[in-house]
Amino acid sequence: MARRIWLLLSIVGVLAVLVAACRPTPAPTTPPPQPTQPPAQPPAAEKVTIRVMVVDYIPDKTDKWLEEEVVPAFQKDHPNINVEFVYVNWGTLDETIAGYFAANEGADILNLGSEYVAEYGDRLAPLGAYFKDWPDWQQFLPGTLDTVMWEGEPRGLPWLTAPRAYMCRTDILAEVGWTKVPQTFDEMVKLAGDATIIKDGALQRQGFTPLEDWQEYLSLIWTLGGTTYKADGTPNFDSPEARAALEFMYNRRRAVLPNEGIAGLPETTGALLASDLVACQWGNLWGAPVTSDPIWQKIELFPGFTDPDFPNSKPVVQVFNDWLAIPAYSKHIPEAVEFLKFLGSAQNLNTYNSHFGSFPSRKDAWFGYVEQDAVMKKMGELMGQYGVGFADIRETAQFRDILMAEMPLYFTDAQSLDTTLQNIQSKYIQVLKDAGRLP
């Protein structure tokens, strides 16, 4: 008898565990309806733990700083808020965040990329009420705040700003008879060709790099005065600007590589611009020589070039902002906001960004390395004058795949310009429709 009871208990126990494990998840995924201005709640009095998911750029440096300096300093004023970090990289960020939203639980603060607000907008907590009376809010650069706004409400705080501009080696330019950096699209094409050296079927020096970057393509469209989307939300790759930008990239590539049978540059380590292998490049300062390198005396940093055929043409410095958002599912929004405000202080933003030569997203944090370093100072000025945020790129992952599949086909003569633009337009429309972003 006892054995039977014991057996019965075992079966019931297993079933109980199974039932508990298989319980329906609380209808997670549709974001809760949000009032436009939810009242700001004060932080809870009892001890709570918030989890912060951050991208691990420099594991031994930023992690240590966050855990050993930031958190203890924060806890002096907030002893009841414990902070834990979840470190991810860009390769695992998307699925981690998707998992959080699907489960309706996860980290209380999420590190998002520049273009993510369109992806998760409604699922992020509106924070207008929390930041309304925060005097520091005014210090954030307007361009960076655009990145975190969704339906008129801030969904987080910017904390890293990395602009992308053009850089040319003036000594190489002088060597090929150029006294100044290119001012127009045509000049850029000519310079790319002039500065390129090909020997024995292989590039010895590349006049310009990169030759097929999809993010630069968007930047060039904006440079010509174009937009990524039309007013009704459909993509704008049937526009004259989209065509001219792509054609320019093709011509520049052909100036560097007269045909596709030429071997590219040798594999190298370090910044290409410091290696004499490249005359000009587009990118941020992470891909450039370190700003203390004397080679910078021979590098000119400039915002870009224009096309006289397009009257609205204006150089564009594409600005990428990492930002920290608070998901709507968080049960500790007031505490997470407190930590965000602390992390977003001028001193903290300055220290964090000094780790990798990016810019703090608030103006009063531009001291120390930002002011003392001539390269940073120049980049900061360009960003202030020509900066356009890399934001609101809808369905980025699939969009990127479309561009990375179609652009090289055109660049390698496998597909015409017309077909390429038509494919980008139609495929992107389909993606947006599938995602419910277009009717």
Added chain:
Amino acid sequence: MNPKLYTLLWAIGTVIFILLSSLAVAAVAKAIVRRRGENRLYQSRTFAGYFFASPWIVGYFIFVIGPTLASLYWSFTRFKLPDPPQWIGLQNYIQLLTADDQFRVSILNSLYVTFFGLPLQLAMALGLALLLYRRLPGEQVFRMVYYLPVMLAANAAMLITWRLVLNPNNGILNTVIRMIEDAVPPLVFARQVVVMITEVTNAAFIGLQRGDFTLLQQTLARGLPVPEAMPLWHQSQLWSKPAIIFIGVWSSGAMMMIYLAALCSVPTHLYEAALVDGASSWQRFWRITFPMISPATFYNLVVGIIATLQIFEQSYVLTDNGGPAQSTYFVAYYLWRSTFRFNKIGYGAAMSWILLVLILVLTLIQFRLANRWVYYEYES
């Protein structure tokens, strides 16, 4: 809750679950044999057997059968994280098979590497096995050397090393080719011909794949490449798949070991009899060795097809996300990308079931054809 305590509670809960579920499975098994009228000893042995086997059985149901069934269900749903799944019937399958260009491209890329790469891998593996079978001095070292790439082949660091080796400009491979050509100048023409054949073949394949033959026309119009034109490997869409095949051939050590074992099992009296009859070494290989090791060839072929259709790391690391121009966008890579980059779980699940069916069909065809060329000694 304190996360450490939370983790500890989960660990304790898991152990309890394993114990209880094992007891339950064992009890059910025992109840069944009791119903069949087996004696008490048999019942207690059944109980003990199932109790100890249960952690694996339960794990198999939870971690294999469960996800498999979930994947099958999701394949009929529109399930894009973080939204919940919505039943859409066969739409994912219809979309994949009729309207998804990238899927078509990825399937054809995978089939290309399978049909062109696998025979080369088999030939290399057999060649190496035949060499090692000769009992050379240092044979064990050679075995290790040839097997080592199997462990290293898909390793990210190794693939990055391959990027250096295959760099068209100053990579080791092209440098060696140039050195050999300097020593034997007529080889330059041979290389030009090989480059042209490879590029025309691949341009034709891309034309068929995409329904646009512009690249083929351009390649043909270029004619015989200039003497400086070297293989462009991972830089060019005309060379990226051959580059991956090249790495596959380099890592054919596992197949080599199977062949080596098979060679060792060929009865020596067959060779002795053939020698007495005056058979040449080629005749001995073709008439004795090859048929006798055909089960190993068959095994390598089946396993090779399955493995090649699941190539992933090469397109992720070596050719940087399936490039250039999606020429190394393989089906396993697209599956991963759809599921974890685009968060389209339902779509990815449908893709994985199509891949499963494709592998199944190819394997069944192999088994059907095996009767015609695979020789099992016990059958005689």
